[in-house]
Amino acid sequence: xxxxxPLPVERLIEAFARLPGIGPKTxxxxxxxxxxxxxxxxxxxxxxxxEMRPGTRLCPRCFNITTIEVDLCEVCADDxxxxxxVCVVEDPLDALAIERTGQFNGRYHxxxxxxxxxxxxxxxxxxxxxxxxxxSQEKIAELILATNPTLEGEATAMFLKRRLDGVPLRITxxxxxxxxxxxxxxxxxxxxxxxxxGRLEL
Amino acid sequence: xxxxxPLPVERLIEAFARLPGIGPKTxxxxxxxxxxxxxxxxxxxxxxxxEMRPGTRLCPRCFNITTIEVDLCEVCADDxxxxxxVCVVEDPLDALAIERTGQFNGRYHxxxxxxxxxxxxxxxxxxxxxxxxxxSQEKIAELILATNPTLEGEATAMFLKRRLDGVPLRITxxxxxxxxxxxxxxxxxxxxxxxxxGRLEL
Numbered sequence: 241x242x243x244x245x246p247l248p249v250e251r252l253i254e255a256f257a258r259l260p261g262i263g264p265k266t267x268x269x270x271x272x273x274x275x276x277x278x279x280x281x282x283x284x285x286x287x288x289x290x291e292m293r294p295g296t297r298l299c300p301r302c303f304n305i306t307t308i309e310v311d312l313c314e315v316c317a318d319d320x321x322x323x324x325x326v327c328v329v330e331d332p333l334d335a336l337a338i339e340r341t342g343q344f345n346g347r348y349h350x351x352x353x354x355x356x357x358x359x360x361x362x363x364x365x366x367x368x369x370x371x372x373x374x375x376s377q378e379k380i381a382e383l384i385l386a387t388n389p390t391l392e393g394e395a396t397a398m399f400l401k402r403r404l405d406g407v408p409l410r411i412t413x414x415x416x417x418x419x420x421x422x423x424x425x426x427x428x429x430x431x432x433x434x435x436x437x438g439r440l441e442l
Numbered sequence: 443x444x445x446x447x448p449l450p451v452e453r454l455i456e457a458f459a460r461l462p463g464i465g466p467k468t469x470x471x472x473x474x475x476x477x478x479x480x481x482x483x484x485x486x487x488x489x490x491x492x493e494m495r496p497g498t499r500l501c502p503r504c505f506n507i508t509t510i511e512v513d514l515c516e517v518c519a520d521d522x523x524x525x526x527x528v529c530v531v532e533d534p535l536d537a538l539a540i541e542r543t544g545q546f547n548g549r550y551h552x553x554x555x556x557x558x559x560x561x562x563x564x565x566x567x568x569x570x571x572x573x574x575x576x577x578s579q580e581k582i583a584e585l586i587l588a589t590n591p592t593l594e595g596e597a598t599a600m601f602l603k604r605r606l607d608g609v610p611l612r613i614t615x616x617x618x619x620x621x622x623x624x625x626x627x628x629x630x631x632x633x634x635x636x637x638x639x640g641r642l643e644l
Binding site: 242243244245246247248249251252254255256258259260261262266268269270271272273274275276279281282283284285286287288289290291292293295296305306307313314315318331332333335336339340342352 | 444445446447448449450451453454456457458460461462463464468470471472473474475476477478481483484485486487488489490491492493494495497498507508509515516517520533534535537538541542544554
């Protein structure tokens with residue numbers, strides 16, 4: 241007896257709710273918003289969704305996301321970038337975040353994840369052998385391990401360090417410490433310990 | 443010099459970020475999730491988006507959302523529902539919420555918003571005259587004003603009451619008081635005042 245939303249509405253709610261971090265309530269809200277908004281808005285989102293995957297692929301060198309039309313990604317194809325420094329990240333979003341700082345002029349290597357026994361992600365699932373190959377083929381002087389400061393990110397960095405043991409190469413990692421704008425009082429023990437440990441001369 | 447995300451990726455991020463409550467960070471997260479998920483997931487969302495608007499329309503009686511194939515919505519077409527009671531709501535989602543209680547067996551009237559001078563929404567922008575017409579044409583014994591307990595919802599309810607002044611009709615509104623599972627200590631003054639005012643014999 242209880243009436244439900246019309247099927248086309250239900251279907252969109254369900255499709256939205258399948259996205260990570262979008263619960264059924266948010267999915268409903270977005271759907272009913274699009275019911276009232278100009279239809280163009282739904283169509284533009286539909287088009288962008290339909291075109292993203294066919295329009296992108298992984299760069300064969302660094303495995304970052306790039307457009308289908310090019311051989312190498314923007315960074316790898318850029319002659320002005322330092323080919324001797326490679327920043328290893330878990331995801332394309334991490335590379336983008338580092339680009340946004342404007343402080344890095346080397347290249348990237350995107351692992352596409354981190355080692356996680358819990359989630360069943362082993363080193364073989366990541367672009368680790370591809371990195372080892374790059375290290376042996378390209379003239380790389382420094383590898384910056386910029387995996388996340390999480391259990392999985394740490395384990396991945398440690399694994400990489402062991403995997404590349406003996407290769408004449410500087411391996412560094414991002415500094416740990418207090419985040420800018422953070423409050424010492426609210427810093428967790430681990431962050432504060434690392435900030436102490438890594439203290440610098442003033 | 444700073445590399446950006448590939449254009450098809452940027453476009454999807456922008457399209458997501460246009461949705462209400464989706465900031466640029468969430469939009470990026472959703473986009474990069476879809477880059478890794480099976481392509482089918484993007485395509486299903488795109489299809490649901492493309493089909494929702496063409497597949498739906500407003501019920502000509504109650505103005506709730508319904509499928510394009512039917513004359514009247516599921517509730518209006520249901521002979522088992524009480525035609526003498528009409529619940530007036532701001533949005534289709536509100537009607538769905540009331541349906542979910544399983545406690546209401548009448549029909550609905552969806553106003554499609556609430557009077558809001560700030561947002562420039564006047565009574566003419568809402569389905570108010572359509573409600574007045576229904577009241578004069580259908581045999582309606584009770585109108586339950588289920589607008590939101592907000593300034594705009596209250597104003598809309600007051601406006602409706604004045605607009606229908608003199609019509610032989612019972613006009614009621616949803617009860618105010620403490621929400622189930624709520625904590626008296628944390629109830630706001632207005633809610634607690636209304637709970638006191640509307641107290642019931644035990």
